[in-house]
Amino acid sequence: MRILLVEDDAMLGETLQSALEPQGYTVDWLTDGQQALHAISDQHFDLVILDLGLPRLDGMTVLQNVRNKGIQTPVLILTARDTIADRVKGLDTGADDYLLKPFDLAELNARLRALTRRAHGRANSQIVYGSLSLDPQSQQVFYQQQEVSLHRREFMVLHQLLEHVGKVVTRQQLEQSLYGWGEDIESNALEVHIHHLRKKLYPELIKTIRGVGYIIQEQQP
Numbered sequence: 678m679r680i681l682l683v684e685d686d687a688m689l690g691e692t693l694q695s696a697l698e699p700q701g702y703t704v705d706w707l708t709d710g711q712q713a714l715h716a717i718s719d720q721h722f723d724l725v726i727l728d729l730g731l732p733r734l735d736g737m738t739v740l741q742n743v744r745n746k747g748i749q750t751p752v753l754i755l756t757a758r759d760t761i762a763d764r765v766k767g768l769d770t771g772a773d774d775y776l777l778k779p780f781d782l783a784e785l786n787a788r789l790r791a792l793t794r795r796a797h798g799r800a801n802s803q804i805v806y807g808s809l810s811l812d813p814q815s816q817q818v819f820y821q822q823q824e825v826s827l828h829r830r831e832f833m834v835l836h837q838l839l840e841h842v843g844k845v846v847t848r849q850q851l852e853q854s855l856y857g858w859g860e861d862i863e864s865n866a867l868e869v870h871i872h873h874l875r876k877k878l879y880p881e882l883i884k885t886i887r888g889v890g891y892i893i894q895e896q897q898p
């Protein structure tokens with residue numbers, strides 16, 4: 678899962694980035710509203726964490742523009758503005774959640790998981806696919822009741838594919854969910870992760886769509 682973090686407070690930005698990455702997120706971090714609007718318009722993110730008081734363009738305007746463009750990425754507003762009017766305005770402008778600073782990291786994480794769930798129309802936190810299950814919170818994967826040990830990026834690939842069962846996930850989308858800006862992408866890294874997943878789970882799980890990406894197909898009833 679790829680998160681865009683928009684926060685101009687350097688200390689908080691750093692704290693958040695280093696706290697979220699171990700939770701299985703790739704975090705890209707921007708400190709100004711104008712850049713954030715460009716990034717959200719041009720690239721795919723699974724979630725956006727948005728501060729309101731930002732240089733160049735305030736968060737509410739960013740959000741308004743994003744929604745006017747029809748971009749539906751879930752947005753969580755993270756702000757110290759705590760009047761009811763602010764909260765109502767944020768949610769009415771198209772935010773999916775609103776969290777006040779100072780906040781607790783465990784609560785932020787739980788809210789991010791809830792947003793992901795809702796965005797994919799799931800009511801349960803676990804993703805279950807046949808005898809395979811993935812728990813985004815504990816970052817555990819079970820196959821036929823046995824825990825399967827996956828490396829961080831293997832987990833991220835599987836998570837992304839399982840969130841989009843029945844849909845092709847493009848190479849680009851997978852790579853973007855694995856690597857933040859400025860991280861080097863080795864040309865065959867994705868193939869290697871897929872290879873390992875097929876080996877650790879089962880070969881037919883992930884289908885290659887040549888020249889496009891990968892898919893976990895809808896299960897036959």
Ligand code: CA
Pocket residue numbers: 684685686728729730731
């Ligand atoms: Ca701020």
